[in-house]
Amino acid sequence: MNQGPLLFLGVLCAMAASWMGFVLMPQVQLGNQSTRHVKEIGRHYPAERGGLADKGHDVYRAAGCAACHTQQVRQTGFNFDIVLTDAGDFTDLVISLVKESNSSFSDQQAADIVANAPRTILEAVNQSVANSIVRSFKDSGAKVAANIRPTGPDIDRGWGPRQTVGLDYLFDEPILLGNQRIGPDLANVGSRLTDREWHFLHLYHPHTVVGKSMMPAYPYLFETQIIGDDPSSDALPLAGEFAPEEGTEVVPTAEANVLVDYLLSLRISHPVFEAPYLFTQAEPSENNNSETEQAE
C-alpha cells in the first residue's frame, strides 16, 4: 500500500463515473418534468390523484402488490396502418394508386374503398413502406394518413394501448414499478377492469371471479359483521363456498375502498407525445364515469 492516493483516485473515478451514469444523467434527462396538455383528452396529464386514491397507493405498497404485479408496459416496436382519409377528385388515378399500394385488392374492392373513404388500405406495414405509399399519393389530390400502432408482447396481451413513459409516474411517491410478473401488469388496470364490485370480490378471494387465480386472498381488507335491521348496501354478493355464516355479511373496510380507488386510477388509456398512437375513444363513457366518481 505505497500508492494510497493513486488507489483512492482510481476508486473515486470509478464511483463518480457510475454515479454520473446512473443518478445524474437520468435526473438531468427525466427530472423536472411537469404536467402537460394532451389534446386527445383535452386536459392536462397526469392529474394528481385524489386523496383517497393516494392513500390507496400506501395500501398497495403495504400489501406487497408490487411484489407480483408490475406497472410498466413495454413496447418493442411500431408499425403503421395506412388510411385513405379523403379520396379527392381524381377517382381513377386514386383507384389505381390504391391497387398499387395493396396488390391484393381487386378493381371492385379498390373502387369501393375510394368511394367510401375514409377506409384502411393497408395494415401493419413498416415505416419505409408507409412513407413510400404516402409519397405516392402526394400529387393525386387524395389524402392518406399513416397511423402509428405500438407493438410488443405486452401490448398484444392487452395490458395497455402504449408503453408507459416517465410522465405517467409524475405523482407516484414512491414509484412502484415492480419487477416480477407473477400476476398481470397493472399500469392500465383502471381502464381494463372498471367495476368496483369485481375488484372487491377479487381482493376478498380471487377465486370468486377468477377460477384459476394464484393470487392470495386479502380477507383482512374486509369485515364480517352481523346484519342489522337492513343488509348493508356495500355487502359483497358472496355465494356458495365463499358465503359468510347465516346472518352475517362481508363489507369492505376503508383500506379496501382506497385500494380500489387507487387501482381504478391506474390508467394509460390515451397517447402522449413520447408514445404516440391514433386515439379512438374506445371507452369514453366508462372512463368518464369512474373519473367523476373519483372526483366526488
Next chain:
Amino acid sequence: MSTKPKKTVHKKKHAEDREPGVHKDPVPVLLFVITLLLAFWGMMYLHTNAGGFNRYVYGPFSSYDMVSNVQPGSSDDPMKKGADIYKSICLPCHQASGMGAPGQFPPLIGSDWVNVEGPNRMLRIVLNGLNGPIEVNGESWSGAMPGFGDLIASDEDLAAVITYVRNSWGNEGSACTPEEAAAVRADSGDRGRPWTGPELMALPVEVQ
C-alpha cells in the same frame, strides 16, 4: 543433498521478509487497446440507442425527430388543433375573445406583436415567457407570462397555436410552420428564463 532443505528455508524467509507493494511494472499494450475499444463501443452504443438523452425519446424510437414525425393526425387542420391548445393554455389569461384583461394581460386581437410578418418573437414568448414592461399598440403593459415550451412539447402543436392566434379574431398573420417552430426552439433551447421587451425588439420578426 544435505544443503537442499537449507536453501528452501532461506528462500521462504526471504519471501516473508519482503514488504508487499505496488511496483511500476509495464502494463501490456493490449490491455490499453482493449479498454479503448470497449469505451469506443460503449460510446457508439449510446450514440445509436440513447436517443440523444432526450426526455421525450423512449425505445423503440431513436431520436426526437423520429417521435415527432410519427405523431398521429399530423395532417390535421392547424387552426383546429391550435384552437384546442389555446383553450387549455392561453385562454385563462388572454380570454376566448383574444382581448386579454385590461391592465393585466395585453390583447392578442389587433396586436402589433401578432400582426407582423413573421412569428419569431411570438414563438420565443410562448417558449420561454415574457417579463417586464412592453408596449402593445402604443399602450404600455407590465406583467409576467410564464414559458410553455415544456407544456407544448411538439413543434407541430406549437406552430398550430401560433398559427391560430395569428389568424383568429380578424388577425392577419402568416401561418407558422412546424419547421419555424423547431428552428426557434432549437435556437432558444437552453435559455431557461423569460424574455424582456427590449431583448425581443432587438430580434427580427421573421424566423431566420
